[in-house]
Amino acid sequence: MKKTIVIASFISLLMAFTLPQQKQRIVFFGDSITQAGAKPGGYIMVLGDLLKQKGVQDQYELIGAGIGGNKAYDLYLRMEEDVLAKNPTTVVIWVGVNDVWHKKTSGTGTDADKFEKFYHAIIKKLQAKNIKVVICTPAAIGERTDFSNELDGDLNKYANIIRQIAQKNNVGLIDLRKTFLEYNLANNPENKDRNILTTDGVHLNEKGNQLVAEQMMKGLIK
Amino acid sequence: MKKTIVIASFISLLMAFTLPQQKQRIVFFGDSITQAGAKPGGYIMVLGDLLKQKGVQDQYELIGAGIGGNKAYDLYLRMEEDVLAKNPTTVVIWVGVNDVWHKKTSGTGTDADKFEKFYHAIIKKLQAKNIKVVICTPAAIGERTDFSNELDGDLNKYANIIRQIAQKNNVGLIDLRKTFLEYNLANNPENKDRNILTTDGVHLNEKGNQLVAEQMMKGLIK
Amino acid sequence: MKKTIVIASFISLLMAFTLPQQKQRIVFFGDSITQAGAKPGGYIMVLGDLLKQKGVQDQYELIGAGIGGNKAYDLYLRMEEDVLAKNPTTVVIWVGVNDVWHKKTSGTGTDADKFEKFYHAIIKKLQAKNIKVVICTPAAIGERTDFSNELDGDLNKYANIIRQIAQKNNVGLIDLRKTFLEYNLANNPENKDRNILTTDGVHLNEKGNQLVAEQMMKGLIK
Amino acid sequence: MKKTIVIASFISLLMAFTLPQQKQRIVFFGDSITQAGAKPGGYIMVLGDLLKQKGVQDQYELIGAGIGGNKAYDLYLRMEEDVLAKNPTTVVIWVGVNDVWHKKTSGTGTDADKFEKFYHAIIKKLQAKNIKVVICTPAAIGERTDFSNELDGDLNKYANIIRQIAQKNNVGLIDLRKTFLEYNLANNPENKDRNILTTDGVHLNEKGNQLVAEQMMKGLIK
Numbered sequence: 082m083k084k085t086i087v088i089a090s091f092i093s094l095l096m097a098f099t100l101p102q103q104k105q106r107i108v109f110f111g112d113s114i115t116q117a118g119a120k121p122g123g124y125i126m127v128l129g130d131l132l133k134q135k136g137v138q139d140q141y142e143l144i145g146a147g148i149g150g151n152k153a154y155d156l157y158l159r160m161e162e163d164v165l166a167k168n169p170t171t172v173v174i175w176v177g178v179n180d181v182w183h184k185k186t187s188g189t190g191t192d193a194d195k196f197e198k199f200y201h202a203i204i205k206k207l208q209a210k211n212i213k214v215v216i217c218t219p220a221a222i223g224e225r226t227d228f229s230n231e232l233d234g235d236l237n238k239y240a241n242i243i244r245q246i247a248q249k250n251n252v253g254l255i256d257l258r259k260t261f262l263e264y265n266l267a268n269n270p271e272n273k274d275r276n277i278l279t280t281d282g283v284h285l286n287e288k289g290n291q292l293v294a295e296q297m298m299k300g301l302i303k
Numbered sequence: 304m305k306k307t308i309v310i311a312s313f314i315s316l317l318m319a320f321t322l323p324q325q326k327q328r329i330v331f332f333g334d335s336i337t338q339a340g341a342k343p344g345g346y347i348m349v350l351g352d353l354l355k356q357k358g359v360q361d362q363y364e365l366i367g368a369g370i371g372g373n374k375a376y377d378l379y380l381r382m383e384e385d386v387l388a389k390n391p392t393t394v395v396i397w398v399g400v401n402d403v404w405h406k407k408t409s410g411t412g413t414d415a416d417k418f419e420k421f422y423h424a425i426i427k428k429l430q431a432k433n434i435k436v437v438i439c440t441p442a443a444i445g446e447r448t449d450f451s452n453e454l455d456g457d458l459n460k461y462a463n464i465i466r467q468i469a470q471k472n473n474v475g476l477i478d479l480r481k482t483f484l485e486y487n488l489a490n491n492p493e494n495k496d497r498n499i500l501t502t503d504g505v506h507l508n509e510k511g512n513q514l515v516a517e518q519m520m521k522g523l524i525k
Numbered sequence: 526m527k528k529t530i531v532i533a534s535f536i537s538l539l540m541a542f543t544l545p546q547q548k549q550r551i552v553f554f555g556d557s558i559t560q561a562g563a564k565p566g567g568y569i570m571v572l573g574d575l576l577k578q579k580g581v582q583d584q585y586e587l588i589g590a591g592i593g594g595n596k597a598y599d600l601y602l603r604m605e606e607d608v609l610a611k612n613p614t615t616v617v618i619w620v621g622v623n624d625v626w627h628k629k630t631s632g633t634g635t636d637a638d639k640f641e642k643f644y645h646a647i648i649k650k651l652q653a654k655n656i657k658v659v660i661c662t663p664a665a666i667g668e669r670t671d672f673s674n675e676l677d678g679d680l681n682k683y684a685n686i687i688r689q690i691a692q693k694n695n696v697g698l699i700d701l702r703k704t705f706l707e708y709n710l711a712n713n714p715e716n717k718d719r720n721i722l723t724t725d726g727v728h729l730n731e732k733g734n735q736l737v738a739e740q741m742m743k744g745l746i747k
Numbered sequence: 748m749k750k751t752i753v754i755a756s757f758i759s760l761l762m763a764f765t766l767p768q769q770k771q772r773i774v775f776f777g778d779s780i781t782q783a784g785a786k787p788g789g790y791i792m793v794l795g796d797l798l799k800q801k802g803v804q805d806q807y808e809l810i811g812a813g814i815g816g817n818k819a820y821d822l823y824l825r826m827e828e829d830v831l832a833k834n835p836t837t838v839v840i841w842v843g844v845n846d847v848w849h850k851k852t853s854g855t856g857t858d859a860d861k862f863e864k865f866y867h868a869i870i871k872k873l874q875a876k877n878i879k880v881v882i883c884t885p886a887a888i889g890e891r892t893d894f895s896n897e898l899d900g901d902l903n904k905y906a907n908i909i910r911q912i913a914q915k916n917n918v919g920l921i922d923l924r925k926t927f928l929e930y931n932l933a934n935n936p937e938n939k940d941r942n943i944l945t946t947d948g949v950h951l952n953e954k955g956n957q958l959v960a961e962q963m964m965k966g967l968i969k
Contacts, residue, residue, distance in 0.1 A: 154417075192409065202380060
């Protein structure tokens with residue numbers, strides 16, 4: 082009897098060192114930026130390349146789950162099918178641009194308190210299944226550096242909310258808004274509203290995809 | 304052995320006729336109108352009185368689950384706690400005013416397609432638990448009868464969506480918008496925007512609570 | 526001396542009967558609908574054809590003064606240059622669609638009370654120069670006949686304001702909203718939102734230009 | 748002949764020193780902030796006190812012309828009656844908060860290009876009458892210093908427009924937005940959204956009226 086236990090323990094120990102680790106399954110959950118991120122040249126693809134360069138590509142599976150126009154509550158509605166069903170070990174949430182933007186374009190943005198409520202509800206459901214959560218601030222609606230992009234005030238407000246959510250829920254934060262502002266302060270001397278990291282102030286150009294992939298690398302991979 | 308079965312069957316038969324039926328638990332799920340509906344003089348209370356007059360009050364339990372400012376997606380977020388946890392046999396959904404109104408007041412209304420998606424998702428979850436669903440059209444934002452209330456066009460559009468949802472999902476419909484328009488055509492000759500069935504164009508006055516209770520009675524009680 | 530007076534009077538009399546009357550100069554003052562109205566196939570051109578058919582084309586000069594995106598206050602700002610400078614005998618004002626529409630598309634529509642103020646100010650300036658004023662209700666934003674076009678309520682409200690302005694100021698009214706609704710009730714059995722009188726719910730198709738020209742003919746030409 | 752010139756010159760010189768100078772008539776043209784500014788404790792009254800302290804109160808007449816809810820185009824509409832009729836030597840224009848704010852609260856803000864057009868038109872009319880023009884940037888909608896007040900982006904944009912208008916038209920600029928930000932950076936360590944210079948993020952408290960009056964003093968009085 083005792084012998085059996087000893088052998089079983091030894092096998093376990095052996096497996097831990099020699100058998101392949103469980104693959105990390107990372108779902109990127111977001112809006113049109115993430116939808117584009119899963120296409121050739123997109124930030125998820127670039128992140129895949131970075132993993133290859135590091136020789137750790139076999140340890141990770143990257144799954145895009147972005148849908149154009151999505152706000153926080155849209156993510157909540159489709160999280161069973163599009164995220165939980167994929168059995169992820171980690172979920173990266175990147176949402177917020179449309180919650181702010183649609184206030185102006187169609188009168189259908191998201192109130193700050195509702196945004197926070199739905200964001201919390203998503204995190205709670207993921208954490209209840211022991212899924213690791215990493216959240217991102219919205220990067221930009223316009224790249225001007227003097228805070229004169231029309232929606233900068235509201236976007237800063239929602240970025241602050243996300244930073245507080247990260248603290249309160251003890252989840253990882255990738256502060257893309259901070260990263261984008263710093264990059265633009267250094268590289269956008271003409272105070273242009275696009276074409277530095279984005280094509281239209283919101284969606285990523287090649288440099289933007291590169292920068293986001295690098296930040297994801299830092300935030301996700303140890 | 305046979306004898307036992309005969310006796311058991313007989314008792315069952317007896318119970319069906321003499322024991323109290325299972326009480327119907329009806330949850331009214333909605334916004335500030337329903338929140339007020341559960342207070343003294345509110346339409347849920349008036350409906351309770353109507354049940355008493357009919358002598359059937361013991362067969363029904365009426366439960367208010369309205370929260371001010373709620374839109375379709377807010378109902379979806381809180382339906383586990385506020386509705387399913389109460390184990391209802393029937394749920395009456397009455398929502399839509401804020402989905403339209405907040406477009407104007409704060410830029411945070413609900414797009415028509417998202418409204419429909421969340422509405423369907425709520426119904427699907429209820430029907431999966433064999434809960435009977437009855438849905439209502441939004442009654443009014445302004446009582447003018449010539450369709451010159453500022454939001455009439457959009458409110459008619461969302462009322463049409465709800466009528467179609469009722470058909471598609473084979474659920475009961477209480478068409479309060481139709482009822483309110485008919486009542487106002489008959490009783491609002493001066494084309495006033497309030498004070499016929501509402502205090503402010505939206506929230507029910509005494510006559511409004513009475514009319515809604517009567518319509519609920521017709522739609523819910525056989 | 527007396528003889529001279531007699532001759533002069535006779536010549537005046539003669540001129541009144543035989544010399545060409547003063548030409549009527551009609552300026553059409555409005556938004557993109559009127560801007561398109563001055564192009565081939567546009568309602569102003571069709572009205573020109575109708576005048577020819579009646580053989581009275583020499584008595585009228587039709588001048589388009591429409592600019593896309595204009596609201597009531599934009600007309601007020603440019604009325605010196607674009608209208609008064611052209612020395613019109615009659616001005617047809619057709620504005621209102623953008624005052625309503627831009628509330629939704631960019632948060633920059635016009636409050637009802639401001640709309641009325643600017644409209645009055647335009648009329649007052651024209652009447653101070655003895656220019657005849659004729660005003661039109663906005664025709665449509667969407668052609669559905671059950672008042673379920675999203676902006677129907679607000680558009681009906683602004684149409685009512687214009688009808689009241691016509692009465693108060695004793696100016697001619699061409700009630701295009703009424704005309705369009707009646708035409709659609711008779712010719713839009715499928716409750717379509719476009720392609721009956723418009724290409725997109727707002728801008729006129731061939732039939733729409735024809736109908737508007739006919740209404741202008743009735744409202745302007747005796 | 749020479750003698751005559753000498754005497755005339757002497758009289759001119761004499762008049763300059765002994766005859767009363769023409770009083771400066773300064774009209775403050777704006778919205779609710781300026782409307783309150785003309786009331787006891789308001790910035791115009793405080794400016795009057797500052798003039799007294801300097802002993803130059805007889806050289807200036809200060810006239811309030813603020814109306815609540817006014818946007819750039821409202822100023823244009825009422826400038827004949829409320830400004831030109833008062834025969835001012837200087838007009839201080841302070842407008843912009845509602846042009847931004849009303850986008851959110853009622854969908855009736857002012858597009859940036861229209862804002863600029865009306866602003867230019869006002870200045871042009873004043874300059875045509877040789878009236879000195881001084882213009883101000885909108886101070887604040889919320890006093891947070893990290894640009895997370897909801898409308899900061901748009902307000903910064905409109906402040907930039909006004910700065911450019913000042914340059915292009917060679918008129919004086921009182922940059923209240925800059926002043927308010929600097930003051931808050933020094934005196935609002937808790938990043939509060941009100942109660943530093945305003946009561947509600949927009950309208951001036953005692954300290955705000957004092958600060959504006961001082962800035963007006965610097966910008967207007969030599």
